[in-house]
Amino acid sequence: MARSQEDWAALILKHAHGITSIASKDDLDEYTLVKMHVHAEENFTDYTLWLLFKEEFKNFNESTFNDLRADIKVKLRTHLLQRGVYINKPSARPQHSLGAALHDVLLEQQPHDWTDAELTAALKEVPSMITVALKDRLNLTKDQLRTKAPSLPNSSPPVSPKLPPPPEGPPPPPPPLPPPDEDFSYERFQDLRNQMKWLEQIFKLKPEELIRTPDGLDYTKQATTVAKIYIDAQKSTTNASEHRRRLQRRRCLLTPVDFLPEPHCLHSLAIDAT
Numbered sequence: 001m002a003r004s005q006e007d008w009a010a011l012i013l014k015h016a017h018g019i020t021s022i023a024s025k026d027d028l029d030e031y032t033l034v035k036m037h038v039h040a041e042e043n044f045t046d047y048t049l050w051l052l053f054k055e056e057f058k059n060f061n062e063s064t065f066n067d068l069r070a071d072i073k074v075k076l077r078t079h080l081l082q083r084g085v086y087i088n089k090p091s092a093r094p095q096h097s098l099g100a101a102l103h104d105v106l107l108e109q110q111p112h113d114w115t116d117a118e119l120t121a122a123l124k125e126v127p128s129m130i131t132v133a134l135k136d137r138l139n140l141t142k143d144q145l146r147t148k149a150p151s152l153p154n155s156s157p158p159v160s161p162k163l164p165p166p167p168e169g170p171p172p173p174p175p176p177l178p179p180p181d182e183d184f185s186y187e188r189f190q191d192l193r194n195q196m197k198w199l200e201q202i203f204k205l206k207p208e209e210l211i212r213t214p215d216g217l218d219y220t221k222q223a224t225t226v227a228k229i230y231i232d233a234q235k236s237t238t239n240a241s242e243h244r245r246r247l248q249r250r251r252c253l254l255t256p257v258d259f260l261p262e263p264h265c266l267h268s269l270a271i272d273a274t
Helices: 005-014 025-042 046-056 062-067 070-082 098-107 116-123 186-202 220-233 238-254 263-273
Strands: none
Touching: 005 025, 025 046, 025 062, 025 070, 046 098, 062 098, 070 098
């Protein structure tokens, strides 16, 4: 029958100052159950529980532990084992009873240092460990040992490729510059550029009428403009017409057209148009 909180409180108060080895077996059993209940309620583990167990059961000897009820002895061992206090297994050869295994903890000067094999064996007896000191050696659920990451083989640093040695002696001279174009000079370029601006101002050409395509295949607007100029020139004096014709011939020279019409052809076109 499960005890209520009031029952547990009364029992804790009753056994607050320990117990002697001459107590009755029922009192020994009751005392052990009360102490296990307090450990679980306060969540004592590892070194703290080891110290507390030695203090609370200091009046017990091997015979006293053997006098405990069998199921309580098993519960006490599992209780301590699960909370990080190592209890050796009892064995028949040589004779080492469960009471003797519990009494061995009272004889320890330092807490037992768990090995991986002992942790693995304990996890076969309890569903999971309740521990703080051993958590770094267990997985997140504390029911298995933590898997160790495989060590990487020692790898040498990458070797940088060897560069060819620098040439000996002075550096070679730079390659000679190509010969300048005899048909082109900066003065010639400026002269052509000024003539183009002058023609655009004289004939009031709009920017959209000046087609500058890289392949030079479409010059419809330029040809139309040239024809219109010669048609208008026929309406003026002969000297003015001749002057305009010379200007248009110069403009044709500046236009990248493969075929350059002769002035008399444009002149005939102007006469036919009138």
